[in-house]
Amino acid sequence: MTITPAELTHYAEIVFDVAVPIHDDDRVLINAEIEHAPLARALAEVAYARGAHYVDIWYFDPHAKRSRVRHADAATLAEVPSWLDARNEELARHHGILVNIRGSAAPDLLADEDPVRSGLDRMPNLSSRQRVQLNNLARWVIVPYPTAEWARAVFGEPDEALLWEHLRTILRLDRPDPRAAWKERLAELLSRAEMLTELRLDRVRFEGPGTDLTIGLLPDAHWTAVHLISSQGHGFQANIPTEEVFTTPDYRRVDGRIRSTRPLSLVGTVVRDLELTFSGGVVTEVRASTGADVVRSHQAIDAGAARLGELALVDGTSPVGQSGVTYLETLLDENATCHLAWGAGLPPGVPAGLRDRDAAGLDAAGVNVSDVHVDFMVGGPEVTVTGIRHDGATVELLRGEEWQL
Secondary structure, three states, X not given: OOOOHHHHHHHHXXXXXXXXXXXXXXXXXXXEEHHHHHHHHHHHHHHHHOOOOEEEEEEEOHHHHHHHHHHOOHHHOOOOOHHHHHHHHHHHHHOOEEXXXXXXXXXXXXXXXXXXXXXXXXXXXXXXXXXXXXXXXXEEEEEEOOOHHHHHHHHOOOOHHHHHHHHHHHOOOOOOOHHHHHHHHHHHHHHHHHHHHHOOEEEEEEEEOOEEEEEEEOOOOOEEOOEEEXXXXXXXXXXXXXOOEEEOEEEEXXXXXXXXXXXXXXXXXXXXXXXXXXXXXXXXXXXXXXXXXXXXXXXXOOHHHHOEEEEEEOOOOOHHHHOOOOOOOHHHHOOOOOEEEEEOOOHHHOOHHHOOOOHHHHHHHOOOOOOOEEEEEOOOOOOEEEEEEOOOOEEXXXXXXXXXX
């Protein structure tokens, strides 16, 4: 079944009901690719109908990025046009709404390009947008939309309707009351996060095929879900879908080896069979059957890019994981199973006593500071996750993707 106009309107209403409620006179920015236009237009229609002051849609074209990677002077590839940063800074000044639409029209478009050059061009991932999101200077959300080429990458044929059928379930749009379903799910995740916080763990260990990694946590480690509070005190849900509970680890205390359990789509390249080795909190070795050089380039962007900033746990009840499909889209795949992220630590996962520190103070406390944040999937039926208390006592958290608490 293709997406009908009524379904698109319903989807847009859910976005603004569940994730980023509009207040009178809000500015709304929508980031999309050209193929996402039907959803972008539906979002604009609903936003204006609910009193938005202005809706600005920016379409990014990955094919133009490929041309840049192929031909531009290498010294210019890391540059970002100032007017794009100004757009995000203006949104932050007005404390508006940011909607990022995901679902690449060409997930592996840069596979045959120079991986080092590809890694230098981070567009459309702007550090100014990351600053807005990490500091919740706007209410923001990431949502998926199917495209024919995304469906081809996932299913081997451009069956956009089939991909939409999957998304309809994952987004809970097939429920009698999607708003109530998301409210219930978020309450479950927050309850689980509270249980993890109360365990007062010192570190977490991942064990499985090719994996034995221990991640130290911050003192008074805080676990949460993606129900966030903006700088203006407004609540919002940053991802649809969301199935995770997460914390911000102590980047200095990460040692061992971790094997990714799903491919990762990174700056136009699909990274497969990724393995990272950590020593003293820093990635010391990168291996992958494809895309290793892209990962190395990405992790060389700044000092924090080769360190961890997030530890997230996801159990087997996730509809994304239950589908049995790898979607080659981090928004979905990170909600299929446990994941980690190299790059910036997430402020909501930082203990309250550290949140007011500047970048230098956060770094000194073990909170990673970086201009990047990349999630990669590390969980699965063969991966066991164990919590370790300060006295060395252990508590099993996940086995066979089932909570053991």
